[in-house]
Amino acid sequence: MNIWSPECKGEQFSASVIRLATGPETGDTNGIYVGWAVSPAVYGDDNAHLFTFWKGGDGSTGCYDMRCPGFVQTDKGIVLGDVYNKTSDYGGIQQVADFHITQDPVTKNWILSIGKEERQAGYWPTELFPLMAGDKGATRLSFGGITMRGIEQEESPPMGSGYKPDKDARHSAIMIQILFSGNYSEFRAPFDYETDNILDNSKCYGLNNYGQTDDYGYLIAFGGPGGPNC
Structure with a gap:
């Protein structure tokens, strides 16, 4: 995903996120969220941060990053909640972050790896x-x-x-090379029949699902200005 720093104030929150979840559609009972986020209320500034959130048990436990017991850090060089000092320029250089979430076939723990080299930051215990x-x-x-x-x-x-997405991938939030795996099978891109496109408010935000592309693999673009009545 490319990294941006949308303007937020107070309790406003804006993020690009990958989510794994189980539970009712209207509210995840168990879930893992990974990406970047801007949240003055959570992080105390208006910068983009490496963002994670988890919800476990009966849905009543969990927290951001490492603000409660849960995530086990194995690489001290990767800090959940750390600031991204560089963000993308509209139409210019794009700053990107790579995330990989897998379940260990032996321990069943959920492992978070970051970067193209898939450097393991740590894991959420399966319990x-x-x-x-x-x-x-x-x-x-x-x-x-x-x-x-x-x-x-x-x-x-x-x-x-x-900005809402257009034909230039450097103009909006994007995610590329989207891959997933089921039952420890090979990673692959989603098929069209496996996906739903959900856009809560088309007046404020946009969503383009390009599917499988030659240059970017599976590509989606999204974003927008926000505003009142969103």
């Missing part, structure tokens, strides 16, 4: 997620953007670059 423990796995995978406006803000924040 945190009773609905995804063992061979149950996740029932849903989601890729895209999330925004929240907060109680004190009247407008929803921008998503990604703050």
Whole structure:
């Protein structure tokens, strides 16, 4: 995914996220979220941060990054919640982040790897997620953007670059080379019949699902300016 720093204030939240989840469609009971986020309320500034969130047990436990017991850090050089000092330029140089989430076939723990070299940052123990423990796995995978406006803000924040996607991939938030695996099979791109395109408010944000492409693998583009009534 490419990294942006949309303007957020107060409790506004804007992120590009990969989500593995199990539970009712209207509210995940167990889930893992990974990507980047801008959240002054969580991080104390308006920078883009390496973002993770998990929800476990009966849905009542979990937290951001390492703010509660859960995630086990194995690489001290990778800090969940760390700042991305460089972000993408509209139409220019794109700063990117690579994420890889796998389940260890022996321990059943959920492993987070970062970068093209798949450097292992750590793992979430399988015991945190009773609905995804063992061979149950996740029932849903989601890729895209999330925004929240907060109680004190009247407008929803921008998503990604703050522009809706167009024909130039450097103009919006994108995710490329989307791959997944089931039951420890080979990684592959999704088929069209396996995907749903969900856009909550087309006035404020846009979504283009390009599917499998020659240059970028499986590609989606999303984002927008936000605003009132989003």
